[in-house]
Amino acid sequence: MIISTNWLSDYVAHGLSTNELSDHLTMCGLEVESVEAVGTDLTGVVIGHVIESGQHPNADRLSVCRVDLGSEEPVQIVCGAPNVAAGQKVAVATVGTTLQLPSRDNPDERVPVTMKKAKIRGEESFGMICAQDELGLGSDHSGILVLDDSASIGQPFGDYLSAKGSAVSDNAIDIAITPNRPDSISHLGIARDIAALTRTHVTMPALTLPENGGAISDAVSVSIEAPEVCSRYVGMLVKGVTVAESPDWMQQRLIAIGLRPRNNIVDITNYVMYECGQPLHAFDYDKVGGSKIIVRQTSAESVFTTLDSKEHTLPSGTLMICDGDREVAIAGVMGGENSEVTDSTANVLIESAYFDPSTIRRTAKALGLQTDASYRFERGIDTEGQAWAAARAAQLMVEQAGGTLVGGMVDCHPVQHEVRSVSVRxxxxxxxxxxxxxxxxxxxxxxxxxxxxxxxxxxxxxxxxxxxSWRPDVxxxxxxxxxxxxxxxxxxIPEPTHSKLPNFTPGTDGVRLLRERARDVLSGAGFRETYTNSMLSQEVAEKFNSSLLPGGRFKGEVVQTLNPITTEMATLRPSMLPGLLKVIGHNQNHGQASIRLFEFGRVHTKRHTDRTMVGDYTETETLVVAGAGKWNEQGWYGDAREADLFDLKGVVNLVLSACGLSKATYSEAQSDDLTASAIDVKIGKRWIGVIIQVASEVASAYSLRSPAFVAELDWNAIAEMADGGLRTRFQAVSRFPIVERDIAVVVKRAQPAGPMLAAIQRAGQPLLKEALVFDLYEGEHVADDEKSIAFGLRFGADRTLRDKDVDKAVNKVLGALKHQFEARLR
Amino acid sequence: MSEQNNSVADAALAALKALQKEIQETVLDTRESVDEYRIRFLSRKQGQVTALLKRIPEVAAEHRKQFGQEINAAKSLVESRIEQASSSFSGDATSGPELDFTLPGREVAEGSLHPITHALRLITKVFESYGFAVAEGPEAEDDWHNFSALNFPPDHPARDMQDTFFIEPPESDHGGILLRTHTSGVQIRVMENQKPPIRVIAPGRVYRNEAISYKSYCLFHQVEGLYVDEGVTMADLKQIIHAFARTLFGEDVKMRFRPSFFPFTEPSAEVDIWWKDDALPDGGRWMEIMGCGMVDPNVLEGVGIDSEKYTGYAFGMGIERIAMLRYGIDDIRILYENDIRFLEQFS
Structure with a gap:
């Protein structure tokens, strides 16, 4: 809400500068978001008396004046206005004053001009006698502004204006109002806090409150059929008003706080609302059928046209203000077109009511219509403020619109708000x-x-x-x-120098610490971490809800939001893959040849599982690792190499072993339309993730310029199995030498190496410590349907191994290979 | 000790001395010269070092060890010179005989952590060092944990403070499921499962249904903290937040607490730090870094904690905001674009 500092000063003599005021506001919980100077700064403009005015010797259209500014010597000022004359009291911008003058090129635009001592066509001039537009008071530039006799010579012009009730220099302070402070959505409300902080008091406008009843009783009747949501309805009647523009001072204040003046009646309702926080409505009394006001809730869906000429469909149960025949306003939200004040309105019925906050909030939400009134009602207005506000508006209408007050007021008050008190220690x-x-x-x-x-x-x-009564929040x-x-x-509030801490046990493992470990391992291995959006279009989400991937394995539906920002972000990701593919595409498009990325994040599926914490939804944390393009760059020492599936496999192994999981197994998975090939990753019998090459159609949909290889791992599964270091036990390091042996065997081309390696490891026990594949060969010296695989074997024991021990172990290995895979020594 | 053996040894040693100089000084600037060098000293048949090695048994026992060591040292020297010279010829055959040390090192791919991770780790580290445990919770949350248990009344404007993505409407079986708008729900989950004292932070991803712009994204990350115990005061809260601000923004950080409103804390405050910026008229400005306050008694009672006996404080901050302040990032969207030219700045 925006407040005007001039307006605020009506109620509290705080003696603060604008900066101090905004500091006080912020530090008492009324956060100032911005302070803006409005109007023209008239510092340096003083009232002068034209003693003499004569023709300029060198210019027909100019006059040379002697002006008394209240100081010792009158000054000479050259003036171009046709109406300047001796004896006038005028506003003089003295030397050094800066005014916002209309630009010569564009009169609507203003540029700062500082008055200087000048020689105009040979005559000295000390300042400027101002026209209305030069003072920011209007658009008149036909001549200088001539002031009335109340002006005193030497008086600052700003003081003269304030004395007349009008001020052109003001500050608009925009305050962020928190939902617990409905009392502060008005100038008087803010004045209360400022008065408390500056140890002064609030001055309320002088006002006589009418009694309930009186002459108005014959003109208006009010009945409340829904007292549980409308506890009070006050009506007052002003007859014989002339609808016209509001006086300048009121228009200036409304403009300063960001409102557009409309006419004196509507402006007064707004003015009083911003003064005391009570929303008001003004009906054209002659359009209120049967001189009756009835407050009731609609019993069926209906259509209503508000005063902004918009049609609304009202849900059943909407609280309405009705006359004898029809609905005339949506209670607490907006009045109707059928009863609004127009230029021809003569008699005004003022409504000042208390409506239930939740009811107004539901209506405003349902209609998508938040107004200054609903904003205040839904937060809770002063429960006792209705009569004062109605009387204040009536007073102003009498003063400013020439109306006559119909005596008394209608105060329908079926429910009294209790006065609350609390016990405080x-x-x-x-x-x-x-x-x-x-x-x-x-x-x-x-x-x-x-x-x-x-x-x-x-x-x-x-x-x-x-x-x-104005603090419903307390x-x-x-x-x-x-x-x-x-x-x-x-x-x-003082800060203590010591603190006491409860005992606590720092965690040793779990999803988070393993995640941090994997982050370090992956960034150390050349991967860059990304953070991608969790929200996708439904189409993309469904495409990636694949049973090959950790999220899709749950075989649930994708999770959609009911109120997305756009259809592009309507569904929660079932996989991290599409986010990463988008990032790969973006970077390849920006010239990156070598891409290695990873990300941790949650994927979502709609299915009740043993991981479900809320509703029927399952959230899984996954780690996605991606490689595309060059794995190694071309260097003086060697050639470039493209990423492939085995790079990803190596990285997955690295991450798993960092988590203390060294026994992963890999097997080919049935690929689907997302994948060109896929490898399942398991620890024992438990599936923990998949490594894929992205299908070329998918890659081209993301404009990828090279094949992409991605692993997506179920981090929750990994964390459950991982050894956080608690189970690690020292094993004595052998002091005896390792013996290495290489063997090369010939097998059928179709024979995979993995099972052979596994068989070697089994057969070589207990001496075999390590086995690896160091060469693969097909071609010359090997039959067309065969290949040669070379294994490196390392043997060791807690003693010096003799050749015959090692020979025996190698023979066992060869025997197993021969027996299980028909392998023969090459 | 025989005269003869002695003279054999002397002769062999003299021969070795003569060789050592040549072994040391022979110029090895071409592949050919290296080959010649190898043949001359090490070849099985004519190598001069090989020949001396064969003579070891002839040397008297008491000199044999020393002689053996010297001849082996000579052999090692020959081998290492050959290896060194050969390696300078490998790779580009046209390169000169000397190693070009100005060639770049072999490339090792450089990785990086996302700035959000860097900020999160820093924040977590600070609070862990103050004895806070870390808890996480679900992103798809129910109305109870995200709103009701945190003292957001139904139909209250406080709910408008956080624009919410809904997954199931409030009238559904589960009473409304939504994407959490803050990680405060994790605090409720912790309090439901643990008795005071409770001292925990909850980091995680949260969602807001707001138009995407340079200053807001549809999701971001938060760290919230909670301390519930006997005798916890707002002064304690100020102390820990001030300590945190000093770690992040420097020992001389200027900080202010100003009253604010959150449904789940009372009194509530927002924390600003003075951000120096010489381009601004005041030499800087106040920047909000977090919200905090004393846990509302309704929240404690709602999870069965006696609010007369226990009090607590809670705080929460946006990790993106902290990262953006620290790194001078002025557009939140760049954090989610993941351009490598951006990411590589945070190695």
């Missing part, structure tokens, strides 16, 4: 806030913002604190404690 305040505030100071702070404090126990002090002791803390100033 002074010690509790200090024990929550961590302070040693004196109880007398607490009382002073609370009373400064309208709380009534009565002592119910002297020592330690306990009070009955009565809550003012219900409990803690709410009162917050008020004390807020006004005491959070910055004044």
């Amino acid at each position: 002074a010690n509790r305040v200090n024990s929550i806030v961590g302070t040693e505030i004196e109880s007398s100071e607490m009382v002073r702070l609370l009373e400064a913002i309208g709380f009534i404090v009565e002592t119910t126990q002297v020592s330690p002090p306990v009070w009955k604190v009565t809550i003012p 219900e409990r002791e803690i709410d009162v404690i917050e008020e004390v803390a807020r006004l005491f100033g959070f910055d004044n």
